[in-house]
Amino acid sequence: MGRAPCCDKANVKRGPWSAEEDSILKNYLEQFGNGGNWIALPKKAGLNRCGKSCRLRWLNYLRPDIKHGGFTKEEDTIICNLYCTMGSRWSVIASQLPGRTDNDVKNYWNTKLKKNVLAGKLSDNTQVSVSTIPEEFGNSSYYLSADSAAGMIFDPSANSNYGNKMTSTTQEAAAASSLSISSSSSTLENNYDLRSANGNVEDEGILLDDFDFEYSYELLNGFDFEKASNEVAQCLGG
DNA sequence: AACTGGCTCAACCGCCCCGAT
DNA sequence: GATCGGGGCGGTTGAGCCAGT
Structure with missing residues (x-):
C-alpha cells in the first residue's frame, strides 16, 4: 500500500497557472515565505492548489532569480x-x-x-x-x-x-x-x-x-x- | 488555408530521503 | 528504533506552438 497523497487531488486545481494565481503565490511568498511548510501554504495564501504544485511553480518559474x-x-x-x-x-x-x-x-x-x-x-x-x-x-x-x-x-x-x-x-x-x-x-x-x-x-x-x-x-x-x-x-x- | 508531425516546456506523478516525534 | 509526513528529486506527460507539406 502506497503512502497517502499529499493533498486531495480531486479538490485542488491542476494544470496551467493563471496570472492571478501566480500573483497571489508570488506576493504571499515574498511577504511571508513558505513558512517551512509547502503543504500548508496554499490554504494560507488562498490558493486552491497542491502544496507541491506551489513549490514547483515558485522554484521553476516565479523565483526572481530565474x-x-x-x-x-x-x-x-x-x-x-x-x-x-x-x-x-x-x-x-x-x-x-x-x-x-x-x-x-x-x-x-x-x-x-x-x-x-x-x-x-x-x-x-x-x-x-x-x-x-x-x-x-x-x-x-x-x-x-x-x-x-x-x-x-x-x-x-x-x-x-x-x-x-x-x-x-x-x-x-x-x-x-x-x-x-x-x-x-x-x-x-x-x-x-x-x-x-x-x-x-x-x-x-x-x-x-x-x-x-x-x-x-x-x-x-x-x-x-x-x-x-x-x-x-x-x-x-x- | 488546412493539416500534420515534431518540438518545447510547464506541470504532474511517484518515489526516496530525512528530520521530527 | 520505528513511524510519519514534508521536501526534494528524476521521470514522464500532454497542451500548445511551429514549421513543413
Missing part, C-alpha cells in the same frame, strides 16, 4: 560534462548554473543537448585545444567520479591564474584518491553524496564543497568540445 531564455555554449558544456560525470543529477547540475532550474536543465538536455551530442554537434564553432593533465593532478584529492569515460578532475587547491582546472581522462580520475562524502539535504550548498545504482555510497565520489564554481567558465579553458562530444556520446552508449 534566468529565462536560451542556454549558452558554456552552459551546454557544463551540463554535458556534469551529466557524463554524475548522470541525471539534475538538481546538482542546475546548482552550478546560476538562474537555471533542474527542470530547465533536464528539459534542455532531453530535448536538445542529448540529440546534439549523439549527432556530434556539440563542438560547433567553439573549438579550443585539447587539455593536457597538469602534473599536480597526480596527487589530486578532488575529483568528480572515476567511473565515466569523461571523468573530470577539479583541483581547488591549485593556485593558478586560470582558476580551478579540469581535464577529462578516466585514468587520472581513477588514480585520484578516494574521499568520504559528506551528505547534505541541500544540494544548493554544493554538498552531494554520490550513490551507486543500488543506493550504496561508493568510494568513487564527488566533493563539491571545496570547489569554487565561480570558476565555472574558466573550466572551459583548454577544453576540447569535440572530444567531449564523443565522450558524452560514449556515456550515452553511442
Whole structure:
C-alpha cells in the first residue's frame, strides 16, 4: 500500500497557472515565505492548489532569480560534462548554473543537448585545444567520479591564474584518491553524496564543497568540445 | 488555408530521503 | 528504533506552438 497523497487531488486545481494565481503565490511568498511548510501554504495564501504544485511553480518559474531564455555554449558544456560525470543529477547540475532550474536543465538536455551530442554537434564553432593533465593532478584529492569515460578532475587547491582546472581522462580520475562524502539535504550548498545504482555510497565520489564554481567558465579553458562530444556520446552508449 | 508531425516546456506523478516525534 | 509526513528529486506527460507539406 502506497503512502497517502499529499493533498486531495480531486479538490485542488491542476494544470496551467493563471496570472492571478501566480500573483497571489508570488506576493504571499515574498511577504511571508513558505513558512517551512509547502503543504500548508496554499490554504494560507488562498490558493486552491497542491502544496507541491506551489513549490514547483515558485522554484521553476516565479523565483526572481530565474534566468529565462536560451542556454549558452558554456552552459551546454557544463551540463554535458556534469551529466557524463554524475548522470541525471539534475538538481546538482542546475546548482552550478546560476538562474537555471533542474527542470530547465533536464528539459534542455532531453530535448536538445542529448540529440546534439549523439549527432556530434556539440563542438560547433567553439573549438579550443585539447587539455593536457597538469602534473599536480597526480596527487589530486578532488575529483568528480572515476567511473565515466569523461571523468573530470577539479583541483581547488591549485593556485593558478586560470582558476580551478579540469581535464577529462578516466585514468587520472581513477588514480585520484578516494574521499568520504559528506551528505547534505541541500544540494544548493554544493554538498552531494554520490550513490551507486543500488543506493550504496561508493568510494568513487564527488566533493563539491571545496570547489569554487565561480570558476565555472574558466573550466572551459583548454577544453576540447569535440572530444567531449564523443565522450558524452560514449556515456550515452553511442 | 488546412493539416500534420515534431518540438518545447510547464506541470504532474511517484518515489526516496530525512528530520521530527 | 520505528513511524510519519514534508521536501526534494528524476521521470514522464500532454497542451500548445511551429514549421513543413
